[in-house]
Amino acid sequence: MAIDILIAEDEPSIIEALDFVLKRAGWSVNTVTEGDEILDAVRRQSPRVLLLDVMLPKRSGFEVLKQIRADKVTASLPVLVLTAKGQQQDRRIAEELGADAFITKPYSNADVVSTVRTLLNGSTKT
Amino acid sequence: MTRRKIIGAALFVTLFGTAAIMPPLLFVAGGNMDLLGIPVAMVYVFTIWILMIVGAVVLARYLPHDEPTPPTRQDHPS
């Protein structure tokens, strides 16, 4: 029961918007809202792309990203990091931790869709 | 010796050296005497000169080194 995209985000309205846009683009989508649920969800649902918010309750997105990269099974999962802090520093940290893409909120829906598409295509090729 | 006394000693060497090479004391060392064939006045001036230098060598070592070491005691209130 593999899905295309797992969204890790805690703002209900943002989840709703992402869910709508990504489903409209033709992908299957699931959502987690808390940081410590992500790893589990990734293992069980094996998404092809993870949309990861940085400011998550219980465990920060960066911490989760580090764990994902450390785990052999999930190490190659394409991760798109979303952040509302919009600081240069966050982008650097994300890159250092091995994020595949980085988008600052507020984003345009088209950007998210096209980035996710690129990541999905990348993952099918390998 | 305390810091102040060392500085006092430096002042003394300087002032005493000044006095020693100035006329009253200088004339005391005059006269027509020779020391090993050399006029006493010349011997006197050079002796005082060298003594001042010796004093400076000693004092240079003991005069306080208060360069870049601000008082950093580790007990500041926090």
Add this chain to the structure above:
Amino acid sequence: MTLTADLVIATAVAYVGLLFLIAYVGDRHTRNRTGGFLRSPFVYTLSISVYCTSWTFYGAVGSAARTGLEFATIYLGPTLVFVGWWFILRRLVRISHDQRITSIADLVSSRFGKSSRLAVLITILAVIVISPYIALQLKAVTSSIEAIAGASEFGRGSLEGWDDTGLAFGVAACMAMFTILFGTRNVDAKEQHHGVVAAIAFEAVVKLAALVTVGVFVVYISGGADAIFANAAAAGIEVHSTYTAADRWISSTLLAAGAIICLPRQFQVTVVENSDENHLRTACWLFPTYMVAMSLFILPIALYGLTAMPTGSNPDMFTLTLPLAAGNDGLALFAFIGGFSSATSMIILESIALSIMVSNHIVVPIMLRMTAGDGIGDGLGVRRLILNARRFSIILILFLGFSYFYLTRGSDALAPIGLISFTGVVQFLPAVLAGLFWRDATAKAATVAIFVGFLVWLWSSFMPSFSSSSATVAAIMADGPFGIGWLRPQSLFGLEGLDPLAHAAFWSLFLNTTILIVGSLITNQSALEHVQAALFLNVFRKQAGEANPIRSTATADDLFLVARRVLGHQRAVNLFSEEAKQTRMPWTNLEPSTAFIRQLERELAGSIGAASAHVMLSKVVSGDTVSLEEVMQMADETQQAIEYSQELERTSAELRATAEKLEVANRELRRVDMQKDEFLSQVSHEVRTPMTAIRAFTEILMSHRNLATDARERFVGTIHKESLRLTSLLDEILDLSTLERGERVWENYAIDAEESLDQALGVCDALARQNNTTVKSGTRVGKAIILADPYRLSQVMINLVSNAIKYNEAPHPEVEIHSRIRGRNYVVEVQDNGLGIPEEEKPHIFDKFYRGRSGDATPYAGAGLGLPISREIILRMNGKLELVSGAEGACFRITLPLSDEQEVSQSG
């Protein structure tokens, strides 16, 4: 091999080539490595030995031949200054490092309020005063070449047809060229020239070796030192009473002592080029030792020369002519090189030092004034201009030296010429010493004092040296100007019987010093002078705070000083004791909190305007390189600085005591700064989150025209909700920042707090019902008159009650309100039966943007500003808002002081 003029000139040129090489290698060496041999105390000492010029090498022998031991005074004076380095030189070096001093003119001008008039005066005087000294070197080199040329039949070689003047001009021209090539290759901001210093140090070794070798040679061929004295005595030379009159002895010792400080080149090598204060510790004995070594053989050479050379030979040239006469050409050449070394090193350094003064104090200021409208232009142009100014001044300086040589060519002794320069340059000494030790010396007095001293020098010392070449001067010397006897240059005011040197030194220094002291007593300092005087005097006191310029210098005392300058003593004291009382800290341990600094800034802004206050305080508070003293200077521009000096003295003890706390305070400040950054990034996050939802849904609505109506309505609803959230967030941020800055006019008046509480409960009623929460009114006071703003008080109570409702996860949520009078306070408690606030969150609950975990789970995720705003409001009503510990669920307590009215009604 016979020595000819051609040979020695060729040797001299080769020797200069060697100096270039050394300077080049020296520059490379220091550029590649920081430190190294060139920064050792030995090289430093050797460079100071530039003091021993051809005056020493040739002139001292001549002086010893004429007046015996007197030559030694020229070295005893500097010995005293160096042995007493702790008292004067150390201060000079420290001040010059602190103040980035580039020359003696810079030093004096800086002390006297950065007076450009003084800098220009000293520069011009120095150039004039040094010209005899330069002439002395030209004369010595010329004579030494002549001595060799005259020693053999064909010695003149290509010099045939050149007279003294021509030769001296040639020497001066070559020297100007050397110096320009040497010293003006680059402009160094700190005016340190390591390559030149290396070459000068090398020359110091050469001249010492040459003189000692000649001395040993003389003692050897004459059969020992005692034999020299015995032979001299036998030849009828008075060897015992060979020291001069007391007045002359004292004068020349004093002049030499002053000259070692005031000569531009000595100031340059000793003070400006000093790279480490501790080098003085070595130089203080090594330099006197060098001078002893230089002096040791002077008298033997002179006496042997007097007995061995034919009568009428020039005693100034004995060092060179004795080896020549003995047929030892190799030694003679070495002696020539030694003399040449001492002359070149002096000329090079003196003209570099003077040219720096001319370019920095005359040319650059004029240029800056001329280009005031359009800035300074590009840096390259300035550089070229400075270098050209220096080149020009070098030529000017050598030209003046040559002119002096030309006009006074009748006189032949070297030493008296040098003493003329000494007398002139020592006119700077009173101002320098006053700068170091006397706080009240004023610029006006110093300017006049130096100028008068210079005039007296010009009249009684400089002018008489022209008497042999000018009949007018000779007439003035004999009868005074227009026959006025008491103005005769060498017996001013009828002072007869004093040696001319002592006469000139006495009158010039006496008038100079008197004018400086009396003038300072009757004139006032400018504000800047005041500050500079204190800086010079306290140069060793502030070091604890100044040790590392990057460190912040903000202590309570620093702030107090600033506050005091601007607000006056009483207001500053009030402000600080209030803060001390509030934080329950003794005055001296007061650590400036951010709130306090903000308050202080407001107070300052009232006096000097907001912008200045802000700049001033942020410079004290932040780890800026700007020191406290500089801020003090800013304050001086707006406020009078009269009390500054006493203040510094009185608080310096406190300053030292708090210096240790600097680091602690610093860490605190850094934390505050980080908090500010954190706040901004949180604001950014809080604003971006609703913006994201708004943008996303707007785009969905725009690009999906055929959405189902219910979906469309839901999305529009979300957009609306999020924009409301954004608005209230911005409102809250603004609200909080106004509250914190305290700008809003805040009026507390007597109201019934219970009424506000009832109002709040009413407002929350709907919310409670929506959440199925029971709001119970427990024990209530009924009436409590307090001083408050009713609208703000309700705002706080609504916030507390609605929080208790919104974040209550109990199955049967309940909120209970109690109020009571406790002592002279009115107390309200809002208690819920939820899970309470986890222990680890308690310390942060009042932080901005802090939202407890439970907050995230509910649909009411606020911005996390409610509690900080509430606390700020209650603070403004002189009350406090706190989280009651140990309660079940969460319990917030407001404590507000009752107004006097209430107390009356209670007791009555």
